[in-house]
Amino acid sequence: MKYQDEYRDPVAAQNLLRAIHNTISQPWTIMEVCGGQTHSIVRYGIDQLLPPEIELVHGPGCPVCVTPLELIDKAVDIASRPDVTFCSFGDMLRVPGSRSDLLAVKANGGDVRIIYSPLDCLKIAARNPARTVVFFAVGFETTAPANAMALWQAKRRGLDNFAVLVSHVLVPPAMTAVLQSPNNRVQGFLGAGHVCSVMGCQEYRDLARQFHVPIVVTGFEPLDLLEGIYRCVRMLENHEIGVENQYARAVPTIGNPASQKLLQEVFEVTDRMWRGIGTIPRSGYRLSAMYADFDAEQRFSLARIDTSESSQCISGAILQGGKKPYDCPIFGTACTPASPQGATMVSSEGACAAYYNYRRRLSPSNAELSNRQVQQT
Numbered sequence: 127m128k129y130q131d132e133y134r135d136p137v138a139a140q141n142l143l144r145a146i147h148n149t150i151s152q153p154w155t156i157m158e159v160c161g162g163q164t165h166s167i168v169r170y171g172i173d174q175l176l177p178p179e180i181e182l183v184h185g186p187g188c189p190v191c192v193t194p195l196e197l198i199d200k201a202v203d204i205a206s207r208p209d210v211t212f213c214s215f216g217d218m219l220r221v222p223g224s225r226s227d228l229l230a231v232k233a234n235g236g237d238v239r240i241i242y243s244p245l246d247c248l249k250i251a252a253r254n255p256a257r258t259v260v261f262f263a264v265g266f267e268t269t270a271p272a273n274a275m276a277l278w279q280a281k282r283r284g285l286d287n288f289a290v291l292v293s294h295v296l297v298p299p300a301m302t303a304v305l306q307s308p309n310n311r312v313q314g315f316l317g318a319g320h321v322c323s324v325m326g327c328q329e330y331r332d333l334a335r336q337f338h339v340p341i342v343v344t345g346f347e348p349l350d351l352l353e354g355i356y357r358c359v360r361m362l363e364n365h366e367i368g369v370e371n372q373y374a375r376a377v378p379t380i381g382n383p384a385s386q387k388l389l390q391e392v393f394e395v396t397d398r399m400w401r402g403i404g405t406i407p408r409s410g411y412r413l414s415a416m417y418a419d420f421d422a423e424q425r426f427s428l429a430r431i432d433t434s435e436s437s438q439c440i441s442g443a444i445l446q447g448g449k450k451p452y453d454c455p456i457f458g459t460a461c462t463p464a465s466p467q468g469a470t471m472v473s474s475e476g477a478c479a480a481y482y483n484y485r486r487r488l489s490p491s492n493a494e495l496s497n498r499q500v501q502q503t
């Protein structure tokens with residue numbers, strides 16, 4: 127398929143693998159930030175093709191995974207109200223809250239709708255003036271501009287029956303939290319290409335300078351990832367800090383200024399709770415004062431919600447690169463995508479779900495054996 131096959135070419139992949147093998151001289155730990163990258167790495171077995179000196183650890187960049195349980199419970203509470211039409215992207219419907227999920231609300235007669243664009247919510251709100259239409263705005267900087275555009279249009283059209291439950295999180299503060307952790311092992315990053323297509327590379331330059339790490343802004347196809355890893359290894363071996371842009375076909379260095387301007391109008395930066403990790407300072411968006419009337423949390427009086435996570439779940443350590451899914455005692459047994467016990471099993475982009483979908487028949491020792499066999503061929 128055009129625009130896909132050229133990024134999955136096996137000969138080019140072998141050339142990049144050879145370059146990585148020829149460049150490396152010592153062990154390095156590299157984190158891929160985005161859950162989409164984790165998914166591709168595990169799906170295509172990219173980590174199993176690398177020299178044993180390279181350890182890839184999986185980062186916190188899966189927005190569905192890091193949405194706090196408390197917010198899922200708030201979504202369930204709002205969606206259960208008879209005068210509410212609750213709109214969400216499909217991947218949030220199955221995420222379990224403390225007692226229920228949005229799919230169960232829908233099954234019980236709630237008006238819960240899957241939408242493909244936040245602008246669809248405005249059409250629904252305009253057609254149903256007697257109902258309050260609430261959109262669940264989840265995601266990183268990538269999805270925030272479209273959600274901001276829906277709010278911008280709603281304000282100009284006077285759609286007072288539209289509201290948003292905001293759970294936007296930001297990538298650089300999460301990378302900072304990883305680097306500041308006393309247990310940090312990460313020496314270089316593959317940055318999330320789609321996030322940088324909006325925000326540009328400057329924030330990452332500051333991060334690289336502050337923590338003396340290389341960051342390679344990287345795409346999501348196998349050749350993108352192999353080239354990102356190659357560039358990161360080359361920078362590590364040459365003791366270079368800074369930012370390289372592997373994903374230049376989609377990422378201008380300055381990002382998308384029009385989107386950034388819209389984000390600044392609609393949102394303001396705030397502390398955010400990350401599921402499995404905890405509160406990270408200045409790591410998310412809330413609505414700015416100009417758009418506060420659209421805030422679903424303010425519009426509905428929500429009871430205080432206390433939540434608790436499985437005591438066996440180690441997803442916080444996985445999201446920060448400290449552990450792998452195989453280290454979890456209930457991986458693939460008590461915890462599966464059908465009954466997720468923690469953050470990294472709830473979405474297909476979560477590391478535990480990726481290992482479950484593509485590697486669950488391999489025990490850790492078999493996975494290592496398979497790894498060595500691949501490297502010898």
Ligand code: SF4
Nearest residue numbers: 439440454461468478
């Ligand atoms: S397998 Fe489940 S319980 Fe274990 S770390 Fe992953 S999400 Fe948490």
